[in-house]
Amino acid sequence: MNNEVKIKAKNVNFYYGNKQVLENIDLEFYQNRVSALIGPSGCGKSTFIRLFNRMNDLISNTRMEGKIYLDNIDINGKNVDVVKIRRLVGMVFQKPNPFPKTIYENVSYGLEVNGIKDKKSIEEKVIESLDRAALWREVKDRLHDSALGLSGGQQQRLCIARCLAVEPEVILFDEPCASLDPISTRSIEELILELKKYYTIVIVTHNMQQAARISDFTAFLYLGELIEFGPTEKLFTVPKEKTTEEYLTGKFG
Amino acid sequence: MKNKITQNLGFFLLFFSIITTLFFLGAIIYFISVNGLKVINWEFLTQVPRKGMTEGGIAPAIVGTFYLTFGAILFSLPLGLACAIYLCEYSPKSYVVNIIRMSINNLAGVPSVVFGLFGLTVFVKFFGFGVSILSGSLTLGIMVLPQIISASQEALLAVPQSYREASLALGATHWQTTKKMVVPAALPGILTGVILSIGRVAGETAPILFTAATYYTRGYPDSVFSEVMALPYHIYALMTEGTHPEKQTEIAYGCSLVLLILVLLVSTLAIVLRQRQRGEL
DSSP states (O other): OOOOEEEEEEEEEEEETTEEEEEEEEEEEETTOEEEEEOSTTSSHHHHHTTTTTGGGGSSSEEEEEEEEETTEETTSTTOOHHHHHHHEEEEOSSOOOOSSBHHHHHHHHHHHTTOOOHHHHHHHHHHHHHHTTOHHHHTTOTTSBGGGSOHHHHHHHHHHHHHHTOOSEEEEESTTTTSOHHHHHHHHHHHHHHTTTSEEEEEOSOHHHHHHHOSEEEEEETTEEEEEEEHHHHHHSOSSHHHHHHHTTSOO | OHHHHHHHHHHHHHHHHHHHHHHHHHHHHHHHHHHHHTTOSHHHHHSOEETTTTEEOOHHHHHHHHHHHHHHHHHHHHHHHHHHHIIIIISOSOHHHHHHHHHHHHHHTSOHHHHHHHHIIIIIIISOOOSSHHHHHHHHHHHHHHHHHHHHHHHHHTSOHHHHHHHHHTTOOHHHIIIIIIHHHHHHHHHHHHHHHHHHHHHOOHHHHTTTBOSOOSSOOOSTTSOBOOHHHHHHHHHHSSSOHHHHHHHHHHHHHHHHHHHHHHHHHHHHHHHHHHHHO
16 A cells, blocks of 8 residues: 655644643644544634644744745745645635535535636536435425525535536545434535545544544554654554553543 | 522513513504505505595605615615624734724714714715615615624624535635635625614614605606605605605504515515525535
8 A cells, every 4th residue: 555645744733822731742644544533622723724724824823933834835935825835735614614505506616616617517517416425316406495484414425516516636624423313423424435536625523433443554643743653544443642542542632 | 589589580580571572562463554555455555645644655665665775675684784894804903903893883873863964065065976775775774784794793603614624624714715605605604794783774763854754755766866755754854744644553553563564575585595505505
């Protein structure tokens, strides 16, 4: 199995005001692999992946040190267009957040803002994206109804379709199943396994079983530090660090 | 037992407050309707005034109020919305911006007659627009600007941050996100602000006293530089000037009723628009 590095974090520190929330993190994520970030809440998992599409730029009074590379490009570099980075690095959020628009418009939005005008190609792309997100069959007869009328699981798959439409190379999932029931969770997990053929996937999850089920690599973060990173199978069966073992066996969390 | 009595007394007081408020609202509507309906007929609504205001209708005042209100909103809505968007979406959260916000709120507290004097000095005299629809609309527009800004600001702040994040995460620029996502989502709230502003603009007398209104015109305004009759000023004039106080009082009630109904109609229209907007989503 040949693992090609897609994203690399180097000596990353992150601060909210004076409070340091990430400490000296070095980590690599590989192309066409699912990498999971696990750890107790407040350990900085979400903050960490939000650095990859520069979402933390929106929060005032924050500061990052270190470098993050996407295909060897420093994404915080001076000449880098943040809009382009965000197009290459898609994100699915913790709470399904479809726009208050129709199902169709939710998916076409990303195409329109990226300058695609041709109605025909937008339509094709919308259908293709909904199909890839395993939602097409459920919504094909009500594309022009409000997206807010969909169930939570459907809304989340719509958010995934919306993200796929702009053809990212990396998709960040920030606890995508946190507010979903077990059946919806399962469909999202199956979808992620399918998507890994085409994309590099990073998923933050609370749920250790989920990480075990779908990821190839797992990173364990604790109190802002990377404790351990490795192939999921190894990390779950023979963890190197004592803290990892304690977390996995439920001694804390 | 004692707690129960206190509770009942409390509820009674709250209920009594509502009854008192409704009583005054009902009384106003009742008196205006009873006195106003006597003079309202087709002629009253469509004719120009005749014989020193004692006969004929008030059509020019209705038209004038419409023009002034329309002009004021036309001026203040784009400007106010732009200010609100800048303050909410673009300006860094800083000391200066806080001062700007406070200043806008203070502007809302300036008495309307002061706006009238300002309009007289600036639009009527300095810019030379004269006593006209243009001067009056601009004065009313400035008066209502803070209200439109703060209503728009609240509507923009109510748009969940997650919409902005989702839009940016798709590679939309800040401007695209604002234009295509945030403002449309805030539109129902912004419309509410406009509704309230329309009511205020249509009913104000003081700002148009020196800038737009005249007691009597033979016909209808033919340009934005014409002076106009307007309902609130007409009511004021009928009650303070002229030679037939009794007749004029009746007409004043008629005018009041027309003004009340006009404002209600416009508000209803805006509410319907807003509901439709919401329903579509």
